[in-house]
Amino acid sequence: MIMKNKYFRNFISLSDEQKLVLLKSLDYDVDHNGYIVDKNNKKVMCKYSNQPVLFKNASILPGSTVIVNTSLITISEYISDYLEADEDVLDARTA
Amino acid sequence: MPEPPDLNKFLAELTVATIKGISEPIKNWINEFWLKHEYGVTISVEESESLKNISENEFYLLFKKYLGMHWSINLIKVGIYISELNEYGKSERAKQLSNEAYKKYGLVGSRIIQLASTGILIPVMHYIIDLKLNRGANPIVLNKEFDKILDEWDKIAIPVHRESQESSINQDIEKKMSFGYPIFFVYGSGSASKIAQLSLAKMNNENIFDNKYLMSLKNKVVGGIEYCLWVFEKIEDFEETPISKEIKKN
Secondary structure, rough: OOOOOOOOOEOOOOOOOHHHHHHHHHHOEOOOEEEEEEEOOOOOOOOOOOOOOOOOHHEEEEEEEEEOOOOOHHHHHHHHHHOOHHHHHHHHHOO | OOOOOHHHHHHHHHHHHHHHHOOOHHHHHHHHHHOOOEEEOOOOOHHHHHHHHHHHOHHHHHHHHHHHOOOHHHHHHHHHHHHHHHOOOOOHHHHHHHHHHHHHHHHHHHHHHHHHHHOOOHHHHHHHHHHHHHHHHHHHHHHHHHHHHHHHHHHHHHEOOOOOOOHHHHHHHHHHHHHHHHHHHEEEEOHHHHHHHHHHHHHOOOOOEEEEEEEEEEEEEEEEEEEEEEEEEEHOOOOOOOHHHHHHEE
């Protein structure tokens, strides 16, 4: 079960240069075809689209680091998994 | 709203590193900041924030709570977002998203986007919520009911357009009734909803639905436009929900 992130504030955008620094700081890199690779040089797969993640289309999300191909559907899936209130919270709210 | 100081520092550190390279202290600081889990980096900030806001909306949360686990929950948020776009006349994005939804979830997935595009998703969600509130339907029943609506939408829904004639609306409704569908819908927005309203009122006055179907209305008004969904439930099936009777039988 995925732990919900209670600390999340906002989505932000970065320039490509800033995004690359962030990725490198988190031990990722970009290969010559533009795909994000991990420290073992393995392509990072998007857990929602099941496709390798292209740098130019990547979202880098906390949890601890979730790298996905950006689409409204993958972001919605991420929100459900990591940010949305759990059922017990909903029960407490509507009780 | 001003950005918190840590975020400004994060952006500044990233910018410095693009020029000077990633030193060990900068790398450590960026990692430390990242592990606070406060920000997500995306190429689509506005849409992601919209989805996040929807995920915190009480109506959506109530729907999710009552429906329980359902394959469509991720698409529902997208659908609500499409409804909002549509209300501002941005229908192009709805087409793109419909294709994406189809790729991942098939026809029933794109059906949710279709309902959203016609402004009727939220009234359908209201119908599901009301089944819980008014008749205590459990999540299994609600899941099946929602699936059936999505699966059979083309068969059980009658769209009313601005140019629809009263006679053709009546004919369509009578066809559904004679076919004996346990549930069917009539929907329209703006001036089309007025045409539908008038036709249905006349049919009601002529007692056409009496002892056959119970009619109820779920509607929403956005920016002065009314989106209406009339629900017709067959009275002989009206024990709990139309679909629950079927489940009890099996």
